[in-house]
Amino acid sequence: MPVELEMPELAESVIEGEIVKWLVNEGDHVAMDQLIVEVMTDKVTVEVPSPFEGVLLKQVAKEGEVVAIGKPIAIFGKEGETLPASGESAPMEHITPGKVVSETDGAPATPATSTPSKPAPNGHAAVGDRPPEKTPPPSAGPAEAATLSAFGKPMAAPAVRKLARELGIDLKNVRGSGEGGRIRSDDVKRVATAMGGANAAAGQAAAVDDKRRPLQPSGETERVPLRGLRRAIADRMIQSKHTAAHTLHVDEADLTDLVALRASAKEMAAERGVKLTYLPFFVRAVCYALKKYPYMNASLDDAAHEIILKKDYNIGIAANTDAGLVVPVVRNADRLTIFELANAIGALADKARAGKLAHEDIIGGTFTITNVGSVGGLFTFPIINYPEVGILGTHGIQERPVVRNGQIVIRHMMYLSISFDHRVVDGALAARFVREVADYLASPALMLMEGN
Numbered sequence: 001m002p003v004e005l006e007m008p009e010l011a012e013s014v015i016e017g018e019i020v021k022w023l024v025n026e027g028d029h030v031a032m033d034q035l036i037v038e039v040m041t042d043k044v045t046v047e048v049p050s051p052f053e054g055v056l057l058k059q060v061a062k063e064g065e066v067v068a069i070g071k072p073i074a075i076f077g078k079e080g081e082t083l084p085a086s087g088e089s090a091p092m093e094h095i096t097p098g099k100v101v102s103e104t105d106g107a108p109a110t111p112a113t114s115t116p117s118k119p120a121p122n123g124h125a126a127v128g129d130r131p132p133e134k135t136p137p138p139s140a141g142p143a144e145a146a147t148l149s150a151f152g153k154p155m156a157a158p159a160v161r162k163l164a165r166e167l168g169i170d171l172k173n174v175r176g177s178g179e180g181g182r183i184r185s186d187d188v189k190r191v192a193t194a195m196g197g198a199n200a201a202a203g204q205a206a207a208v209d210d211k212r213r214p215l216q217p218s219g220e221t222e223r224v225p226l227r228g229l230r231r232a233i234a235d236r237m238i239q240s241k242h243t244a245a246h247t248l249h250v251d252e253a254d255l256t257d258l259v260a261l262r263a264s265a266k267e268m269a270a271e272r273g274v275k276l277t278y279l280p281f282f283v284r285a286v287c288y289a290l291k292k293y294p295y296m297n298a299s300l301d302d303a304a305h306e307i308i309l310k311k312d313y314n315i316g317i318a319a320n321t322d323a324g325l326v327v328p329v330v331r332n333a334d335r336l337t338i339f340e341l342a343n344a345i346g347a348l349a350d351k352a353r354a355g356k357l358a359h360e361d362i363i364g365g366t367f368t369i370t371n372v373g374s375v376g377g378l379f380t381f382p383i384i385n386y387p388e389v390g391i392l393g394t395h396g397i398q399e400r401p402v403v404r405n406g407q408i409v410i411r412h413m414m415y416l417s418i419s420f421d422h423r424v425v426d427g428a429l430a431a432r433f434v435r436e437v438a439d440y441l442a443s444p445a446l447m448l449m450e451g452n
Contacts, residue, residue, distance in 0.1 A: 002083060003052050004060075005074040007067045010041045010359070015155050016068045017041045019061045020228045028056050030076065037073065040228050044359045052076045057083050064227040068155060068180050144191065146172050147181025156183040162242055165302065167192040229324040240386035243302075245422040248381045249430050253438035255397050256412045261444045269339060279317065280341035282369055282394050284447055285440035287313045287334040290367060293433045297366050299387040300424050307424055316365035316385055317345055319352040326352050327385055329365040338448070369394060379415040389424045392437065393417035414441075 010017050017039040024036050035047040036056070054076045061073040075083065146154040154171035155178075156164070163185050164171050174191050176183035226234060240246075258281055269276035290297040290313055297310045313334040316327040328348035333341060351357050368385040373396040380393045395415045402411045416438055420430045440447045 002057060002081065003054070003076045004072045005050075005052070005076060006070050007039070007061075007073050008048060009069055010039065010046060014041045014069070014359075015153065016066050018066045018228065018231065019063050019073065020045055021063060022059055023047070024056050026056055026059055029079075030054060030056055040232065042232065042359060042362065044357055044362060045228075045355060046359070050076070054078050055081065057081070064225055068182060071180060144173055144175040146174050146183060147176060148172075154183055155181060160185050160188060162239070164188045169195075229321075229326070233324050236386070237383055240383050244384045244386055244389070246381075246384060247420055247422040247427065247430070248417060249420070249427065249434060250379050250415060250417045251431070251434045251438055253414050253416055254402070254411050254442045255414050256442075258441055258444045259397065259412045269342065272339065274339050274342045275346055276339075276342050277345075278373075278394075278397070279345050279369070279371055280338045281441065281444060281447070282371070282392075282437075283315050283317075283330065283333050283341050283345070284338060285437045286315060286367065286369060286392060288440055288447065288450070289433050289436040291334070292436055293429060295425055295429060296390045296420070296433050298389050298424055299366075300389065300421065310366040312364075312366060314364050314366045316362075316368035316388075317348065318368060318370035318382075318385075318391075319349055321352050321355070323355060326357060326362065327365065327368055328352055328357055328361045329363070331364065368392070373397065373414070379417040381417065382419050384419050384421055389421040390430070390433075391419050392434070393419070 007017055018041070020038040020040045022037050024030055024034070030036060030050045030053065032051070032053040033049045036050045037048045038045050039048055040046075055078070056074060057077045058075040059073075060075060061067045061071075067073055077083070148154060154174065155176065156171055160183055161171065164174070167188060169188050169192055171183055171188075174183050174187050175181070177187050178184045255278075258278070262276060262278065262281070266276050294309050295307070297313065299308045299310070300306075301308055312332060314329050314331045315333040316329045318325060318327050328351065330336070330341065330344045330348065333344075336344060348357070348361060351361065365385060365388060367388055368391040370380070370382045370391060371394045372380050373394060376396065379395050382391045382393045384391050393416070395417070397412050397414045399410050400413045401408050402413065403409075404411070416434050418430050418434045
């Protein structure tokens with residue numbers, strides 16, 4: 001009997017994954033625990049092992065396709081087994097890998113077991129259940145109930161969730177017409193209209209969609225599919241720009257003493273196997289400033305209308321890779337020494353360049369630093385790593401003439417730019433925060449002596 005492999009649960013709160021690359025072809029023999037497909041979620045690529053030994057009869061989900069948890073992605077069979085002809089049906093087992101390993105995880109998946117379909121209470125989808133192939137058209141009205149994921153959340157894309165917020169619709173009250181009960185924008189507009197007073201808003205949203213349609217280019221062109229990390233970045237950037245009230249402030253820091261300190265410490269660091277860059281000092285200064293200005297280390301709960309002040313200092317470091325931008329997180333950065341920070345940043349950077357970041361490496365950040373000094377330019381206006389409320393841009397360190405004590409002298413200067421969410425942070429607070437960072441960088445000895 002053919003065996004249908006379903007999209008596994010990649011991580012808590014993740015409801016779908018994108019098929020990035022198949023590692024085996026249709027007709028290939030696959031061994032138990034052999035890695036068969038790369039799946040991306042939240043900018044992290046994981047390799048899914050096979051819970052079945054046999055032949056890959058069909059790749060149900062193609063590369064670039066986004067598949068909901070529990071939906072089929074492949075069909076396996078035994079040697080000599082074939083799929084029924086088109087139009088014919090046949091009984092089929094449905095299995096989900098018991099464990100998904102990331103590229104940094106060397107442990108194999110636990111053998112999967114068959115997951116029989118079973119009803120779930122209150123119409124919710126149970127873990128391992130196959131959603132129906134077709135969902136009947138839902139009826140309009142506020143008494144609807146959404147099909148929930150295994151984690152108890154309505155299944156909808158970020159753009160649909162944004163539309164629901166704009167129209168004041170609770171997605172739990174929307175029955176989705178998409179595959180497996182997934183909620184579409186039309187479903188949200190339908191419920192908004194049924195509740196009254198939403199016709200104008202829905203029409204406005206449709207007009208915005210029309211304006212976003214690109215003009216057809218003329219002349220010779222090339223189309224590149226928006227897939228994998230590039231698509232994840234696009235989704236996150238749009239979510240951030242459409243949610244946070246981005247505002248920019250720029251200041252400068254005198255790094256002359258820090259340049260000298262790093263130069264004197266590089267040899268000692270190298271003896272200990274540490275590559276000492278300026279980033280550990282930037283992280284240290286940011287942690288001190290965040291403790292003085294806690295509203296910079298926060299997020300906004302839009303639904304509850306509450307500002308969440310974070311007590312941990314998990315600093316994201318924006319890293320540019322060949323595949324695109326990722327933001328690995330240094331956890332509890334305020335508790336690490338400069339050398340420990342250097343090692344942690346270096347290890348995450350190596351994993352990012354190799355495409356081996358795990359899901360745990362990119363979640364839980366409270367504030368982000370993007371270091372664009374090597375790229376050039378004066379300063380940048382970085383996009384906030386939502387749901388954080390601020391991101392600090394550090395730039396090139398250049399020798400410039402400045403006035404000190406009435407004299408023109410040459411100092412090592414650097415611009416600092418802060419993008420902040422004006423819904424949470426006022427301009428004066430952001431300016432004082434950046435000045436605090438600049439003062440610590442200007443006096444690195446004081447920064448090192450103060451401890452955690």
